[in-house]
Amino acid sequence: MTVPQPTPEEMAERASIDRSTRYPVMFFFTSAAAWLLAATLLGFLSSLKLRVPELWDGCEFVTYGRLFPAHMSALVYGWAMQAGIGVMLWLMARLTRNELKHGVTIIVIGHVWNAAVTLMVFSVWFGFGRGIPLLDFPRWIWPVVALSYALIVVWMVPMFRSRRDSPVYVSEMFIVGAAVWFPWIFLTANIFINKGTAPVMGAGIDAWYITNLIYFWMAPVALAVAYYIIPKIAGRPIYSYPLAHLTFWLLAFLAGWTGFSRFMGGPFPAWMPAVSGAAAIFILLAILATVTNLMLTLKGCSKLWEYSPSLRFTVFGMLMLGLYALLSAMSSTFYFGKNLQFSHFVVGMDTLAFYGFFSMTIFGAIYFIVPRITGAEWPSGARIRSHFWWSTYGIMTLVVTMLVGGVAQGGNLAVWDQEFSTSFVNSSAYVVGRAVAWALISYSNFLFLYQLALMFAGKGRKSDGPTLIHAEPGTAPSAKAAAGLS
Amino acid sequence: MADEIKNIDYEQGLPGAIDLHDSVKRENPLSQGGEGTVGLTVMVIGALILILGGGHLFSSSNGFKSSIYISENYQPEPRPSLGGDESAAEQVAWIEDWMSDGKKVYNNCIACHQASGLGIPGQFPPLVGSEWVDQGTSRLGAIMLHGINGPFKVAGQTYNQLMPAWNNLSDEKIAQVVTYIRREFGSLQEGDDGVVTTEMIKAAREQFGSHSGPYTEAELLAIPADEDLPGSRVDLETGEPLSEG
Numbered sequence: 001m002t003v004p005q006p007t008p009e010e011m012a013e014r015a016s017i018d019r020s021t022r023y024p025v026m027f028f029f030t031s032a033a034a035w036l037l038a039a040t041l042l043g044f045l046s047s048l049k050l051r052v053p054e055l056w057d058g059c060e061f062v063t064y065g066r067l068f069p070a071h072m073s074a075l076v077y078g079w080a081m082q083a084g085i086g087v088m089l090w091l092m093a094r095l096t097r098n099e100l101k102h103g104v105t106i107i108v109i110g111h112v113w114n115a116a117v118t119l120m121v122f123s124v125w126f127g128f129g130r131g132i133p134l135l136d137f138p139r140w141i142w143p144v145v146a147l148s149y150a151l152i153v154v155w156m157v158p159m160f161r162s163r164r165d166s167p168v169y170v171s172e173m174f175i176v177g178a179a180v181w182f183p184w185i186f187l188t189a190n191i192f193i194n195k196g197t198a199p200v201m202g203a204g205i206d207a208w209y210i211t212n213l214i215y216f217w218m219a220p221v222a223l224a225v226a227y228y229i230i231p232k233i234a235g236r237p238i239y240s241y242p243l244a245h246l247t248f249w250l251l252a253f254l255a256g257w258t259g260f261s262r263f264m265g266g267p268f269p270a271w272m273p274a275v276s277g278a279a280a281i282f283i284l285l286a287i288l289a290t291v292t293n294l295m296l297t298l299k300g301c302s303k304l305w306e307y308s309p310s311l312r313f314t315v316f317g318m319l320m321l322g323l324y325a326l327l328s329a330m331s332s333t334f335y336f337g338k339n340l341q342f343s344h345f346v347v348g349m350d351t352l353a354f355y356g357f358f359s360m361t362i363f364g365a366i367y368f369i370v371p372r373i374t375g376a377e378w379p380s381g382a383r384i385r386s387h388f389w390w391s392t393y394g395i396m397t398l399v400v401t402m403l404v405g406g407v408a409q410g411g412n413l414a415v416w417d418q419e420f421s422t423s424f425v426n427s428s429a430y431v432v433g434r435a436v437a438w439a440l441i442s443y444s445n446f447l448f449l450y451q452l453a454l455m456f457a458g459k460g461r462k463s464d465g466p467t468l469i470h471a472e473p474g475t476a477p478s479a480k481a482a483a484g485l486s
Numbered sequence: 487m488a489d490e491i492k493n494i495d496y497e498q499g500l501p502g503a504i505d506l507h508d509s510v511k512r513e514n515p516l517s518q519g520g521e522g523t524v525g526l527t528v529m530v531i532g533a534l535i536l537i538l539g540g541g542h543l544f545s546s547s548n549g550f551k552s553s554i555y556i557s558e559n560y561q562p563e564p565r566p567s568l569g570g571d572e573s574a575a576e577q578v579a580w581i582e583d584w585m586s587d588g589k590k591v592y593n594n595c596i597a598c599h600q601a602s603g604l605g606i607p608g609q610f611p612p613l614v615g616s617e618w619v620d621q622g623t624s625r626l627g628a629i630m631l632h633g634i635n636g637p638f639k640v641a642g643q644t645y646n647q648l649m650p651a652w653n654n655l656s657d658e659k660i661a662q663v664v665t666y667i668r669r670e671f672g673s674l675q676e677g678d679d680g681v682v683t684t685e686m687i688k689a690a691r692e693q694f695g696s697h698s699g700p701y702t703e704a705e706l707l708a709i710p711a712d713e714d715l716p717g718s719r720v721d722l723e724t725g726e727p728l729s730e731g
Binding site: 275 | 520528538543557
């Protein structure tokens with residue numbers, strides 16, 4: 001591996017960019033991680049209530065109908081989007097080689113965002129939810145969310161315009177894409193649902209919003225991370241740069257068509273779910289291109305996976321993206337989908353996307369970014385290892401039980417001459433898996449938040465060597481031996 | 487050199503300014519480029535994805551017509567292992583379908599006899615309370631095939647109108663509408679389910695086919711009042727002929 005060593009000027013430039021992003025990015029990361037812990041606890045409680053509904057009977061604040069939407073709102077708007085915004089800001093600064101300006105403004109608007117999420121979660125919790133998945137909050141909150149998002153990402157425009165490397169790197173394209181696409185889908189969904197479309201269409205638009213949030217916002221942000229971190233750590237270029245470009249354009253053309261297949265057989269013109277199903281299948285091309293490209297980039301240095309936390313989380317996230325895309329393509333066809341819709345399967349799929357794919361990739365980015373912007377190393381490699389494995393066990397337990405439970409429940413739903421509740425009773429055993437999974441994920445994220453808080457408080461390890469999951473065998477984890485690993 | 491860089495203080499005099507930390511130094515540069523090619527396997531999988539996606543699109547989209555809501559490929563399957571009865575799912579009683587089809591054919595009759603079957607007093611005779619509907623089916627079959635020329639007495643009132651012949655309708659449609667009229671508007675005798683089958687109308691065509699022009703009251707009265715069209719009765723659930731006849 002002959003990697004050109006960075007010149008002192010380049011190192012100085014990196015350091016100054018990192019320093020400029022320090023406070024805004026750390027603000028987003030830490031508040032996101034706090035929301036994540038809250039979201040996982042809510043996920044555990046809601047799953048518990050789903051399995052044991054008579055628990056704390058009569059208390060409206062712990063009913064599933066309030067806990068679950070609160071959990072999803074906290075997970076998506078509190079954790080995922082906030083952490084994603086932090087990653088976008090840092091990556092944009094690094095890729096355009098510009099210092100992040102207006103840090104104070106960004107932090108102030110970040111507080112507005114957090115206030116909006118707090119209102120969102122509490123209004124759902126106090127019974128003002130509207131029963132629209134991921135858009136549960138009272139309608140006056142959405143302009144606040146949209147505006148604060150716009151006022152945060154708008155500072156990337158001058159950065160992008162004054163970029164210093166002329167060819168736009170593919171990660172930059174993904175970030176610009178994500179920055180622009182989210183307002184589009186968020187405004188479209190909220191305006192059409194709130195301004196009085198037919199309620200059936202509202203449900204379809206909501207399904208469109210959820211899959212688009214995954215394919216039009218989470219996927220681009222996560223792919224920007226993967227196309228940045230994996231070549232960096234492997235110390236070699238992306239295996240095929242044109243293929244990475246192709247991924248971007250495929251996603252840009254296809255993502256907006258997905259979603260309606262969630263309500264296949266519903267009262268929509270039949271071509272709408274059919275087109276969505278086809279788009280979900282065609283998107284597999286983009287995912288195939290990405291996963292192949294990244295795996296070929298890492299060919300021959302798979303051992304890095306054992307040491308580098310960033311690489312391990314990112315690669316795992318990308319594999320989960322592949323799994324998600326495959327399952328979503330399958331369940332978008334009538335053959336599989338008609339027996340899976342309206343069941344646990346949908347919850348399993350959403351969680352696979354939000355946690356298994358997006359969150360794990362973002363953890364990879366956070367493990368990479370935070371040592372650079374705080375100037376200290378992660379306190380404990382063992383805790384990173386625990387974070388990874390408990391998260392992995394948790395998400396896999398959840399996904400497997402929800403998918404299998406979904407098949408069971410979907411089969412029961414098709415039995416028209418039995419009571420509806422039977423379909424639920426028959427599959428409720430699988431909900432135990434979901435509760436256990438969220439407990440494991442909660443524990444892993446307690447470790448994560450603890451480490452992040454230490455870094456935030458300046459209690460990171462002062463050392464010349466990176467914190468690795470395992471020390472490299474036979475050598476001390478010195479800076480030289482572990483060059484670029486973290 | 488390295489030590490010198492490490493100790494650069496970017497905000498001289500300010501405590502807490504970060505130094506050139508090790509993570510910055512050890513970081514690899516981001517290499518541009520990458521011209522690798524993917525192998526045949528990936529190409530084949532990609533082609534397979536295109537074929538599957540295109541197949542799904544064109545087999546399920548129903549020609550992108552916005553008026554088609556039901557996709558033919560969408561039919562949830564109850565599984566017997568879970569307690570569902572597969573045959574039960576399809577089991578809508580035959581008579582329900584037969585009656586709803588008959589109601590559609592009855593749209594032809596609404597102008598005179600009205601949706602209520604009460605007709606228009608003094609102008610068009612009612613079907614409700616009409617002895618011609620309640621009696622045997624032969625007279626009704628004859629009227630359907632050739633029409634009536636008044637004067638004509640229904641439920642004590644005389645009507646002077648021409649009812650057109652409906653023999654351009656298929657046997658099935660005539661059977662459906664006669665069934666609809668009898669079950670919906672008639673007051674049937676004990677043991678009469680009101681059903682007229684395609685087979686019976688076919689027999690009526692043979693029986694009355696030689697007649698030309700609309701019937702008069704006298705000609706109709708020549709047909710016995712309790713005469714039914716020949717043909718076996720059917721099971722109302724399945725539409726299959728009953729073996730005992």
